[in-house]
Amino acid sequence: MPLEFIKPGTIIRFLNYRRFAYLFSGTLIVISIISFFFGLNLGIDFAGGTELHIKFNRNVKISELRKTIESLHLGDVSIQRFGEMGANSFLVRVEKTSSSLKKGVSNIVSEALEKKFGKNSFKILREESIGPKVGAELRRKGIEAILFALIGILIYIALRFEFSFAVGAVLALVHDVTITAGMMNILHREFNLTTIAALLTIVGYSLNDTIVVFDRIRENMRKLKDKVKDLAEIMNISISETLSRTVLTSLTTLLVVIALLVLGGDIIRDFALALFIGIVIGTYSSIFVASPLVLAWDSYTRKRKKKGRS
Amino acid sequence: MKVNPRVQFIILAILLIISFILILPSFSGVPEWWKGLLPDQKINLGLDLKGGMYLVLEVESDKAVETTLENRAQRLKKDIPELQTKILPGLKIAISVPLSKEDELKAKISDVRLKVVDTKIENDKFTLIATLTQREIREIKNMAVEQSLETIRNRIDQFGVAEPSIQRQGEDRIAVQLPGIKNPQQAIDLIGKTARLEFKLVDDENMKKINIQKLVDEAIKENPKAKDDPVLLNRLLKGKIPDDDEVLFERRVDRETGYVTRIPLLLKKTPLLTGDMVSDARVRENYQFNEPYVAIEFTSDGADLFAQITGEYVGKRLAIVLDNTVYSAPVIRERIPGGRAQITGNFTWDEARELAIVLRAGALPAPVKILQKWTVGPSLGEDSIRRGIMATIVGGILVVVFMAIYYGVSGIIADFALILNLIFMLAILAAFQATLTLPGIAGIVLTIGMAVDANIIIFERIREELRAGKTPRAAIDAGYSRAVITILDANVTTLIAAIVLFQFGSGPVKGFAVTLSIGIITSMYTAIFVTRAIQEFILEKRASPQTISI
Numbered sequence: 126m127p128l129e130f131i132k133p134g135t136i137i138r139f140l141n142y143r144r145f146a147y148l149f150s151g152t153l154i155v156i157s158i159i160s161f162f163f164g165l166n167l168g169i170d171f172a173g174g175t176e177l178h179i180k181f182n183r184n185v186k187i188s189e190l191r192k193t194i195e196s197l198h199l200g201d202v203s204i205q206r207f208g209e210m211g212a213n214s215f216l217v218r219v220e221k222t223s224s225s226l227k228k229g230v231s232n233i234v235s236e237a238l239e240k241k242f243g244k245n246s247f248k249i250l251r252e253e254s255i256g257p258k259v260g261a262e263l264r265r266k267g268i269e270a271i272l273f274a275l276i277g278i279l280i281y282i283a284l285r286f287e288f289s290f291a292v293g294a295v296l297a298l299v300h301d302v303t304i305t306a307g308m309m310n311i312l313h314r315e316f317n318l319t320t321i322a323a324l325l326t327i328v329g330y331s332l333n334d335t336i337v338v339f340d341r342i343r344e345n346m347r348k349l350k351d352k353v354k355d356l357a358e359i360m361n362i363s364i365s366e367t368l369s370r371t372v373l374t375s376l377t378t379l380l381v382v383i384a385l386l387v388l389g390g391d392i393i394r395d396f397a398l399a400l401f402i403g404i405v406i407g408t409y410s411s412i413f414v415a416s417p418l419v420l421a422w423d424s425y426t427r428k429r430k431k432k433g434r435s
Numbered sequence: 436m437k438v439n440p441r442v443q444f445i446i447l448a449i450l451l452i453i454s455f456i457l458i459l460p461s462f463s464g465v466p467e468w469w470k471g472l473l474p475d476q477k478i479n480l481g482l483d484l485k486g487g488m489y490l491v492l493e494v495e496s497d498k499a500v501e502t503t504l505e506n507r508a509q510r511l512k513k514d515i516p517e518l519q520t521k522i523l524p525g526l527k528i529a530i531s532v533p534l535s536k537e538d539e540l541k542a543k544i545s546d547v548r549l550k551v552v553d554t555k556i557e558n559d560k561f562t563l564i565a566t567l568t569q570r571e572i573r574e575i576k577n578m579a580v581e582q583s584l585e586t587i588r589n590r591i592d593q594f595g596v597a598e599p600s601i602q603r604q605g606e607d608r609i610a611v612q613l614p615g616i617k618n619p620q621q622a623i624d625l626i627g628k629t630a631r632l633e634f635k636l637v638d639d640e641n642m643k644k645i646n647i648q649k650l651v652d653e654a655i656k657e658n659p660k661a662k663d664d665p666v667l668l669n670r671l672l673k674g675k676i677p678d679d680d681e682v683l684f685e686r687r688v689d690r691e692t693g694y695v696t697r698i699p700l701l702l703k704k705t706p707l708l709t710g711d712m713v714s715d716a717r718v719r720e721n722y723q724f725n726e727p728y729v730a731i732e733f734t735s736d737g738a739d740l741f742a743q744i745t746g747e748y749v750g751k752r753l754a755i756v757l758d759n760t761v762y763s764a765p766v767i768r769e770r771i772p773g774g775r776a777q778i779t780g781n782f783t784w785d786e787a788r789e790l791a792i793v794l795r796a797g798a799l800p801a802p803v804k805i806l807q808k809w810t811v812g813p814s815l816g817e818d819s820i821r822r823g824i825m826a827t828i829v830g831g832i833l834v835v836v837f838m839a840i841y842y843g844v845s846g847i848i849a850d851f852a853l854i855l856n857l858i859f860m861l862a863i864l865a866a867f868q869a870t871l872t873l874p875g876i877a878g879i880v881l882t883i884g885m886a887v888d889a890n891i892i893i894f895e896r897i898r899e900e901l902r903a904g905k906t907p908r909a910a911i912d913a914g915y916s917r918a919v920i921t922i923l924d925a926n927v928t929t930l931i932a933a934i935v936l937f938q939f940g941s942g943p944v945k946g947f948a949v950t951l952s953i954g955i956i957t958s959m960y961t962a963i964f965v966t967r968a969i970q971e972f973i974l975e976k977r978a979s980p981q982t983i984s985i
Binding site: 128133178222229231232248249250251252253254255256258259266267269270273274277278281282285318319321322325326328329330332333336337340344366367369370373374376377378379380381382383384385387388389390392393396397400 | 825928935944
């Protein structure tokens with residue numbers, strides 16, 4: 126007897142719940158967009174500035190560190206603890222960059238810290254500095270990248286399926302990306318290049334489940350042509366039939382994402398978190414959002430055609 | 436789509452042998468006979484894993500155009516000594532002469548290849564605004580970037596960094612990667628020095644008449660930035676010192692305390708000799724003070740000129756100026772033939788070494804600016820690798836166990852395909868000498884999760900077909916052929932996203948796009964073809980298969 130999470134033959138009328146799904150998704154999207162207006166926590170990739178990852182070999186108070194660095198007049202300073210508890214690691218971000226090549230921000234900070242905390246009491250593990258010009262450029266390119274990916278996918282699906290499917294899939298992707306970005310923002314995660322990488326991966330990956338469902342709808346539209354007339358019902362059957370693989374494929378990917386989240390280290394953690402949220406939201410949207418949107422687009426265009434004729 | 440298991444196994448065996456040959460050099464040393472006979476390229480580790488520095492520099496190529504404008508206008512000076520120039524925004528130059536010289540200027544302007552865009556008469560002065568042709572501006576800018584690239588490459592080569600990468604990026608940018616560098620700031624100093632070496636005469640006559648220190652103090656009071664900006668300082672001093680002169684600081688270091696003092700000197704603006712004529716520069720030691728100096732050697736033209744200059748100005752002071760700082764200003768005692776000179780300036784050994792390198796490698800045609808920089812310490816990189824491997828192993832085990840429990844024998848077949856997929860991914864990374872970054876490792880981990888997706892789709896389909904009453908043989912046939920299209924569609928879209936990411940991303944993020952794309956492609960082979968061949972093989976071995984473990 127094989128192990129089965131979902132009993133074969135079960136048909137759940139997912140599309141009957143579409144109003145709840147719209148309400149739920151709509152709320153999440155509105156919350157996300159509101160959170161964007163309350164301010165994005167832009168990483169230095171996009172905002173410009175210098176970020177130093179400093180590790181002390183003894184206990185250092187964050188207030189002491191802040192005072193020392195604020196006295197250097199390097200613009201806005203933000204300091205946060207980084208890594209495990211008691212690691213004495215800090216992420217220090219300042220507004221200034223060292224474009225002049227003469228004396229880098231890390232040298233200035235390093236000298237001040239040596240004076241205050243003693244020589245060899247700390248190590249600068251990583252320094253990243255991005256000029257404001259490059260920051261603006263990367264911001265533009267990041268948005269472009271996501272748009273291009275969506276357009277590419279829209280075209281591919283339109284070629285392989287009907288156009289209404291492409292609309293449903295891409296809107297569902299926009300839904301996934303917006304909510305993932307919103308949740309990351311509400312969790313005060315930084316928005317940086319790696320976030321864009323995660324969002325693009327979600328764009329690519331969360332579509333897999335949607336395509337499995339669409340594929341089955343396409344197949345059932347042919348197979349059940351005589352028995353079931355209602356597109357919504359065909360969708361219900363198709364989603365139910367593919368439900369176990371939708372859940373299982375996401376589950377295996379979630380397993381490795383959780384491994385990354387827990388074990389991958391501080392640098393990769395935010396990336397893994399974005400993937401985690403994105404995969405969960407993406408799985409939900411391939412079941413509850415994508416198909417209803419196809420149906421809505423389908424009936425909308427049908428109505429318009431009728432109107433056009435009369 | 437039928438597959439013959441035996442043919443498939445032979446293909447698989449060949450691919451595996453090739454893969455092991457490709458992977459081996461990355462994980463252990465290869466014997467001597469291997470080299471030359473078999474590929475020995477390794478998977479590169481990105482800077483984020485290996486430690487090092489990444490820089491994106493912008494060549495301020497406008498400055499090179501401005502220098503050309505200035506030089507050309509200055510050539511008119513020997514005919515029209517009253518001529519004055521001023522660089523205007525938008526790569527233009529204003530040339531002013533007394534009204535009486537208007538016709539002469541107009542006649543001569545085309546001789547120095549300047550294009551007139553505007554003229555005006557103001558306060559008894561005729562001013563002409565000139566520029567260069569668009570084509571020439573483009574050429575000069577391009578040359579400036581190419582030369583900077585060459586110069587920076589020379590400097591880094593002489594500095595001694597293992598496997599540096601210096602590449603042009605777009606129109607006016609240069610990306611520099613220095614893996615494993617110990618002292619990033621020193622490298623930045625070296626790269627960033629314009630290294631314009633000039634020999635200029637000290638205007639001692641006027642220095643006696645004018646209180647330079649007082650003027651400089653006043654100017655700095657007016658604008659504190661002038662302290663470190665010689666161009667600004669001289670703008671503020673305009674009119675107070677002779678037109679042909681400029682003020683630069685001499686840097687003096689106290690031998691005992693190391694304390695640096697800066698003394699303003701009045702110099703003739705026009706250099707008598709420049710760094711272009713230096714053929715060699717070496718660090719030497721002054722045994723008296725036990726400190727280094729830089730010995731330079733001129734080209735033969737330079738040697739002649741140097742002999743002529745030193746002969747002409749005996750008794751005067753000759754300032755040795757590097758990037759607008761005077762390093763020393765010795766009195767010329769006699770004519771110096773032979774084309775050798777020394778630059779002393781109380782250097783440290785590192786400073787002297789740097790100076791010798793930049794003089795040998797040549798000057799930058801235009802200043803460069805840092806747009807982007809990151810440095811990663813090697814310990815952080817090692818930590819990242821360790822954690823990445825850990826996450827890969829644990830993620831892998833979770834997936835493998837899950838598949839075996841949920842799908843039985845078929846799950847184990849999928850697990851086998853998963854391991855093959857990892858091997859193939861590493862082999863392709865090695866074959867292309869791709870760079871593995873931290874996000875790249877994340878890409879590998881993610882691929883583990885995604886690779887079994889294809890098998891889940893196939894196995895679920897086979898289960899469905901079995902439930903519909905098909906025999907195992909028919910169910911496998913139907914399952915694979917139906918699922919392949921779905922898998923293809925799903926993976927193509929992920930590939931689209933990965934390719935966009937590769938186009939857009941930089942450094943580490945690019946590494947993620949690379950491993951993800953490779954993983955998608957290799958997983959399609961292992962999850963579809965390899966698992967099918969094994970399934971068929973098992974079916975063949977059994978006399979009358981009524982059930983399969985799936």
